[in-house]
Amino acid sequence: MPDPETPLVRKLACYTALDPADRSCLAALEGSEVRLEPGIEVITQGMHRRYCYVLNEGWAACYKLVDDGGRQIINFSVPGDFLGLRSFLLRTADHSVVTLTEATVSQFPQERVLDLVRERPNLGAAVLWALAREEAMVVQHLVNVGRRSAIERLAHLLLELQARLAIIGRTAPDGFHCPITQDELGDALGLTAIHVNRILRQLRESGLATFARRRVEIHGYPALCDLAAFNVSYLDHHPQGMTEFPDERAAD
Amino acid sequence: MPDPETPLVRKLACYTALDPADRSCLAALEGSEVRLEPGIEVITQGMHRRYCYVLNEGWAACYKLVDDGGRQIINFSVPGDFLGLRSFLLRTADHSVVTLTEATVSQFPQERVLDLVRERPNLGAAVLWALAREEAMVVQHLVNVGRRSAIERLAHLLLELQARLAIIGRTAPDGFHCPITQDELGDALGLTAIHVNRILRQLRESGLATFARRRVEIHGYPALCDLAAFNVSYLDHHPQGMTEFPDERAAD
DNA sequence: CGCTGGTTTGAAGGTCGTCAAGAAGGGTGG
DNA sequence: CCACCCTTCTTGACGACCTTCAAACCAGCG
Numbered sequence: 001m002p003d004p005e006t007p008l009v010r011k012l013a014c015y016t017a018l019d020p021a022d023r024s025c026l027a028a029l030e031g032s033e034v035r036l037e038p039g040i041e042v043i044t045q046g047m048h049r050r051y052c053y054v055l056n057e058g059w060a061a062c063y064k065l066v067d068d069g070g071r072q073i074i075n076f077s078v079p080g081d082f083l084g085l086r087s088f089l090l091r092t093a094d095h096s097v098v099t100l101t102e103a104t105v106s107q108f109p110q111e112r113v114l115d116l117v118r119e120r121p122n123l124g125a126a127v128l129w130a131l132a133r134e135e136a137m138v139v140q141h142l143v144n145v146g147r148r149s150a151i152e153r154l155a156h157l158l159l160e161l162q163a164r165l166a167i168i169g170r171t172a173p174d175g176f177h178c179p180i181t182q183d184e185l186g187d188a189l190g191l192t193a194i195h196v197n198r199i200l201r202q203l204r205e206s207g208l209a210t211f212a213r214r215r216v217e218i219h220g221y222p223a224l225c226d227l228a229a230f231n232v233s234y235l236d237h238h239p240q241g242m243t244e245f246p247d248e249r250a251a252d
Numbered sequence: 253m254p255d256p257e258t259p260l261v262r263k264l265a266c267y268t269a270l271d272p273a274d275r276s277c278l279a280a281l282e283g284s285e286v287r288l289e290p291g292i293e294v295i296t297q298g299m300h301r302r303y304c305y306v307l308n309e310g311w312a313a314c315y316k317l318v319d320d321g322g323r324q325i326i327n328f329s330v331p332g333d334f335l336g337l338r339s340f341l342l343r344t345a346d347h348s349v350v351t352l353t354e355a356t357v358s359q360f361p362q363e364r365v366l367d368l369v370r371e372r373p374n375l376g377a378a379v380l381w382a383l384a385r386e387e388a389m390v391v392q393h394l395v396n397v398g399r400r401s402a403i404e405r406l407a408h409l410l411l412e413l414q415a416r417l418a419i420i421g422r423t424a425p426d427g428f429h430c431p432i433t434q435d436e437l438g439d440a441l442g443l444t445a446i447h448v449n450r451i452l453r454q455l456r457e458s459g460l461a462t463f464a465r466r467r468v469e470i471h472g473y474p475a476l477c478d479l480a481a482f483n484v485s486y487l488d489h490h491p492q493g494m495t496e497f498p499d500e501r502a503a504d
Numbered sequence: 505c506g507c508t509g510g511t512t513t514g515a516a517g518g519t520c521g522t523c524a525a526g527a528a529g530g531g532t533g534g
Numbered sequence: 535c536c537a538c539c540c541t542t543c544t545t546g547a548c549g550a551c552c553t554t555c556a557a558a559c560c561a562g563c564g
Binding site for chain 2: 066067087090091092095117121125132136138139143145190229233236
Binding site for chain 3: 150
């Protein structure tokens with residue numbers, strides 16, 4: 001087939017092969033797209049809700065506000081990511097989600113997730129895998145914020161975004177588009193924007209990576225991985241790499 | 253009925269009413285208990301695995317090691333908690349789990365989770381709810397570590413443990429048993445044990461709470477909640493509070 | 505009674521936050 | 535095309551929170 005694959009399909013294909021019925025089932029989920037401006041709150045902390053979303057295009061941020069006016073960004077969402085899936089079984093959303101750029105999203109009733117597990121076990125498992133992977137990212141962020149220096153956190157985030165964008169085909173050999181402000185970076189890394197700026201300069205001056213004009217460029221990939229102690233395995237890409245599942249994609 | 257309820261049953265009852273068939277189904281999961289010494293690694297980061305566990309008795313910690321020898325504790329596990337559920341769909345465990353005390357656990361194949369969703373939707377949803385709730389805790393920990401001061405983090409953790417133990421009936425009016433060392437507290441809060449000690453003294457001297465001899469005592473509950481900006485809603489207890497589910501526990 | 509792991513305390517230093525102010529970039533309207 | 539605005543970025547000085555290092559102290563346990 002050519003490449004009418006959506007980012008979501010490309011991502012889930014990292015977990016398991018999707019048959020045509022699975023694909024049309026996903027196409028139904030992603031069916032009715034809505035276009036959103038930047039800064040639109042898709043999900044609001046504390047509200048009850050009935051829908052989950054797929055982010056088809058654009059960037060979003062999942063965050064929690066803290067009483068003193070600050071916020072902690074839990075994760076950035078890129079095309080192919082679900083919005084609101086993480087807590088679809090809680091009665092009220094424990095977080096908010098806001099678009100960072102113009103974006104298109106598809107809405108679906110959250111019960112569909114459990115239906116999927118019942119009716120199309122393979123696809124349902126793939127969706128829950130996406131959920132588990134997202135949670136693994138949150139855990140990794142907690143480790144970074146709790147136990148690593150500012151430069152390590154920042155380098156790690158850039159490498160994570162690189163890896164996530166790569167599987168949906170949104171990276172170039174020399175870097176990728178990244179419409180995140182330093183303020184947002186700070187809120188994600190548990191730092192102030194000012195300190196993020198200082199650390200970005202350090203990265204630039206050490207020749208490892210640059211982040212300017214909404215574009216990240218990674219110059220010394222191995223050295224950056226080393227600095228960040230980055231190990232992709234938590235993202236659970238590449239099923240073919242697992243010796244435990246030798247035949248998983250044999251029919252590819 | 254009297255009180256042969258396991259901690260897991262008590263916890264899940266916070267989400268939905270469980271019928272006798274659900275209960276016997278859970279009893280089957282919790283069937284074959286194993287007794288473990290403190291310091292036993294139940295799950296090891298990076299390993300492939302086929303089983304999840306229920307912690308029936310005792311305490312455990314879920315953590316990730318960092319290269320420099322330190323570790324970040326993701327969450328503490330108390331009776332009624334699942335171990336390894338969080339990443340059961342990932343090919344390798346993204347974290348380790350270790351017992352902090354003598355403990356009893358039950359083992360079950362991780363596929364059982366998806367079976368449950370298919371065969372007993374109500375119970376399956378309850379298990380996934382427990383998963384979502386656990387993830388909400390991780391998110392909250394990230395917020396605390398990223399955006400709150402040491403004393404706020406510590407107070408928040410004590411209040412979270414209090415709330416979690418309360419629903420399984422493991423609290424006394426004046427406090428609760430808590431076999432966590434200051435070292436472990438530090439690893440959970442992104443602090444050093446030394447600083448944890450200083451903050452514990454602050455809490456003690458302000459008359460809000462004490463933590464000594466493996467026992468937490470909360471003296472000024474409202475003031476402590478205020479200090480920690482603690483809001484239980486992320487734990488999603490008390491279904492009866494939701495207007496959206498008015499009849500959920502009517503038959504109680 | 506001495507060992508071991510955990511706790512407590514002090515002093516000094518580093519990372520990062522706060523405050524303040526200026527420069528650059530992107531969009532809008534004249 | 536330029537002036538203007540607003541957001542974002544950039545840089546410096548100073549201080550606070552937390553870490554590191556070092557050393558007692560305590561409690562449980564053999």
